[in-house]
Amino acid sequence: MNAPARILLADDHALVRRGVRLILDAEPDLTVVAEAADGAEALAQARGDDIDLAILDIAMPRLTGLQAARELARVRPGLRTLMLTMYDNEQYFFEALKAGASGYVPKSVADRDLVEACRAALRDEPFIYPGAESTLIRTYLDRARNGGRLPARPITEREEEILKLVAEGHSSKEIAQLLVISVKTVERHRANLLQKLGLRDRLELTRYAIRVGLIEP
Numbered sequence: 001m002n003a004p005a006r007i008l009l010a011d012d013h014a015l016v017r018r019g020v021r022l023i024l025d026a027e028p029d030l031t032v033v034a035e036a037a038d039g040a041e042a043l044a045q046a047r048g049d050d051i052d053l054a055i056l057d058i059a060m061p062r063l064t065g066l067q068a069a070r071e072l073a074r075v076r077p078g079l080r081t082l083m084l085t086m087y088d089n090e091q092y093f094f095e096a097l098k099a100g101a102s103g104y105v106p107k108s109v110a111d112r113d114l115v116e117a118c119r120a121a122l123r124d125e126p127f128i129y130p131g132a133e134s135t136l137i138r139t140y141l142d143r144a145r146n147g148g149r150l151p152a153r154p155i156t157e158r159e160e161e162i163l164k165l166v167a168e169g170h171s172s173k174e175i176a177q178l179l180v181i182s183v184k185t186v187e188r189h190r191a192n193l194l195q196k197l198g199l200r201d202r203l204e205l206t207r208y209a210i211r212v213g214l215i216e217p
């Protein structure tokens with residue numbers, strides 16, 4: 001009998017981690033061996049531990065699950081990742097695929113679909129939870145038929161990092177220290193964000209970050 005797959009579970013809510021862990025540890029072929037409360041911690045654990053699969057919540061402090069997944073795809077290309085989220089929209093689905101994730105599971109159906117999603121990811125197969133298939137495929141085919149493109153990222157990965165930290169209440173000096181860049185560079189990115197997104201101030205940036213799932217309200 002093969003050893004169970006080793007899973008890293010990252011979510012900033014301890015109750016969610018506990019519930020998901022109960023679901024996964026009940027399966028003979030899956031076991032949670034590490035937990036993380038934010039994206040940066042998940043990234044550090046996945047780099048250092050012998051992990052077969054990382055399950056990442058999209059909206060986490062410091063780094064989002066998508067940001068962590070992008071970095072893991074660079075530093076551990078063989079590691080499978082799954083996105084776990086309370087946000088059910090096509091933008092996140094396509095962003096998850098672009099970040100290298102094998103699948104996307106809303107928390108609302110985790111008890112039904114997460115085990116199957118884990119097994120699919122470990123087989124290196126994509127997983128789309130059943131309720132999303134018809135909507136996502138129809139949207140994709142409609143775009144392709146009409147000559148449209150996939151949803152575009154309105155901001156760069158660095159701007160996304162800055163936006164998240166601004167929305168979490170960090171000052172420009174704190175952001176500069178966290179990202180090891182100059183305060184002037186932070187301010188330039190912040191000004192670019194306001195211009196690109198058509199927003200006026202920190203409050204509107206925070207509202208936007210909540211709306212797109214970078215932080216939770």
